[in-house]
Amino acid sequence: xxxxxxxxxxxxxxxxxxxxxxxxxxxxxxxxxxxxxxxxxxxxxxxxxxxxxxxxxxxxxxxxxxxxxxxxxxxxxxxxxxxxxxxxxxxxxxxxxxxxxxxxxxxxxxxxxxxxxxxxxxxxxxxxxxxxxxxxxxxxxxxxxxxxxxxxxxxxxxxxxxxxxxxxxxxxxxxxxxxxxxxxxxxxxxxxxxxxxxxxxxxxxxxxxxxxxxxxxxxxxxxxxxxxxxxxxxxxxxxxxxxxxxxxxxxxxxxxxxxxxxxxxxxxxxxxxxxxxxxxxxxxxxxxxxxxxxxxxxxxxxxxxxxxxxxxxxxxxxxxxxxxxxxxxxxxxxxxxxxxxxxxxxxxxxxxxxxxxxxxxxxxxxxxxxxxxxxxxxxxxxxxxxxxxxxxxxxxxxxxxxxxxxxxxxxxxxxxxxxxxxxxxx
Numbered sequence: 001x002x003x004x005x006x007x008x009x010x011x012x013x014x015x016x017x018x019x020x021x022x023x024x025x026x027x028x029x030x031x032x033x034x035x036x037x038x039x040x041x042x043x044x045x046x047x048x049x050x051x052x053x054x055x056x057x058x059x060x061x062x063x064x065x066x067x068x069x070x071x072x073x074x075x076x077x078x079x080x081x082x083x084x085x086x087x088x089x090x091x092x093x094x095x096x097x098x099x100x101x102x103x104x105x106x107x108x109x110x111x112x113x114x115x116x117x118x119x120x121x122x123x124x125x126x127x128x129x130x131x132x133x134x135x136x137x138x139x140x141x142x143x144x145x146x147x148x149x150x151x152x153x154x155x156x157x158x159x160x161x162x163x164x165x166x167x168x169x170x171x172x173x174x175x176x177x178x179x180x181x182x183x184x185x186x187x188x189x190x191x192x193x194x195x196x197x198x199x200x201x202x203x204x205x206x207x208x209x210x211x212x213x214x215x216x217x218x219x220x221x222x223x224x225x226x227x228x229x230x231x232x233x234x235x236x237x238x239x240x241x242x243x244x245x246x247x248x249x250x251x252x253x254x255x256x257x258x259x260x261x262x263x264x265x266x267x268x269x270x271x272x273x274x275x276x277x278x279x280x281x282x283x284x285x286x287x288x289x290x291x292x293x294x295x296x297x298x299x300x301x302x303x304x305x306x307x308x309x310x311x312x313x314x315x316x317x318x319x320x321x322x323x324x325x326x327x328x329x330x331x332x333x334x335x336x337x338x339x340x341x342x343x344x345x346x347x348x349x350x351x352x353x354x355x356x357x358x359x360x361x362x363x364x365x366x367x368x369x370x371x372x373x374x375x376x377x378x379x380x381x382x383x384x385x386x387x388x389x390x391x392x393x394x395x396x397x398x399x400x401x402x403x404x405x406x407x408x409x410x411x412x413x414x415x416x417x418x419x420x421x422x423x424x425x426x
Contacts, residue, residue, distance in 0.1 A: 003142070003314045004210055004211060005210060006145055006212065007212055008221060011211055012220075012221045012228075013153070014207075015200075015222065016156070017152040017155070017281060018203060018204050018281060019199070019226075020156075020277065021200070021277060021278070021281040022104055025255070025270070025274050025277070026253065027193070027233075027236075027253075029249070030193055031194060034189050035186055035187050035190040036176065036182060037241065038179065039237060039241070040237060042187060042194060043194060043237060045191050046198065047198075047226075047230040049195060050195065050198045050226060052383050054222050054226050055223075056374065056384050057201065057222060058218065058219035059373060060073050060361065061214070061218045062215045062219055063371045064076075064208055065211075065215075066209045067208060067209030067291050067298070068208065068209070068295035069205035069207070069295075070202055070205065070353065071087035071206070071292070074354075075299060076361065077361050078357065080299070080301065081411075082353070083299070083301075084296070084414055085411070088407070088414075089349065090206065091296075092346070092406055092410075093203075093343045094203060094288060094292065094323070095289065095326055095327050097281075099331040101278050101285070102125075102129060102130070102278075102282060103122075103331060105278045105282070106122045108274050109125070109275060111271050112271075127328065130327065130328045133282060133324075134286065134321070137283075137286050137287055139315075140314065141287070141314075141315065144283065147283055148280065148283055151284075155273060155280050158272060158273030158276075159232070159236065159273055162236070162239065162254060162266075162273075163236060163239055165261060165262060165266075166239035166240075166242070166257065166261060169242075170239070174242050175241060188394070192394055194233075197233065198226070202350055202351070206288050206291050207287065207288060209291075210291075219372040236254065240257050244257040244260060258270045286320075286323070286324065290324070292319075292323070293306040300421075302417070306318050342399065342406050345402075346406075348391045348395070349392070351384065352392070355382075355384035358377065362377060
């Protein structure tokens with residue numbers, strides 16, 4: 001049995017660590033380019049949509065105390081095949097996230113040591129970091145949680161300095177409240193970009209089997225973390241708008257803004273913050289991704305080997321090693337680029353499925369009231385489904401095709417596993 005070492009505030013920090021990644025360091029310019037001053041209103045609209053999803057996840061997640069997250073919710077509501085597809089998509093997107101982030105880590109470190117852009121140095125970095133994170137997670141969830149908490153706090157400190165100092169250097173002339181509102185298409189695109197910046201919470205719930213008092217701590221952690229992230233993003237956007245004249249065209253807006261009001265030391269501080277942010281998210285991805293083969297194995301959808309726990313540390317060691325090995329291969333070969341293209345659509349499918357699962361699970365209720373029950377739950381679930389469909393409708397056909405191909409590959413592998421399982425049983 002997995003150890004329940006993730007406490008309430010550990011879970012809050014794990015969520016924050018997984019949501020606030022490297023994307024925030026380029027986000028302000030992307031949404032400002034589309035919506036200008038109204039990017040602040042786009043943030044508000046995005047926060048409302050995300051809170052709808054968060055409330056739904058809070059109810060559904062509080063019903064469970066096993067490892068699996070959205071995979072387990074889908075399994076209970078709709079059965080094994082839909083659940084396997086969700087679990088498979090979660091696994092692939094975690095691999096893609098890890099590989100993309102660790103390559104980005106080399107790019108940021110090249111600011112201090114340009115040799116990290118050379119293949120030999122980059123490969124050495126990728127292998128070393130992956131080995132260290134695998135070892136930390138191998139030693140138990142408590143060690144991984146401690147490292148996660150350290151990274152989460154360390155990544156927030158430079159950004160908090162950016163916000164606090166930047167507020168004293170706001171140039172009122174840059175805050176153009178009389179700007180002509182953007183067209184609906186540009187405003188919607190801003191909201192979509194921001195939605196993706198808020199995601200990551202759905203993957204953290206995979207680790208429910210290691211969370212203490214899930215029915216109380218999960219709703220609290222989800223609502224607390226998203227509230228913090230929404231305010232945090234809003235303040236970063238406001239400071240960026242008010243301090244950086246060329247915000248719309250900047251590739252590194254937070255670094256450029258920090259250089260204006262804190263000098264070169266500010267730019268270095270923000271770059272260090274980006275490196276820490278990536279490192280923290282990598283550890284969170286490793287912790288979450290290594291539990292997915294374990295969860296599928298417990299339901300006889302992956303080989304039984306993956307559900308075996310270490311006798312001392314109670315970690316799913318084979319599940320961890322498989323995730324780590326595949327993530328390392330994807331990181332070194334660049335094959336993650338294909339997987340990144342399906343990341344966004346996969347998240348929308350997961351959100352849509354969990355919203356539908358909430359409706360199905362409520363209809364299965366037999367007087368069960370010990371979980372967190374969302375007021376007007378059916379209304380929120382319907383709104384979540386509508387929002388997910390809207391987000392899916394904005395996707396291009398190539399990405400949709402890639403998701404379909406990925407699902408087919410996963411089903412084929414599942415079929416092969418079942419055939420071999422039956423042969424071994426006979």
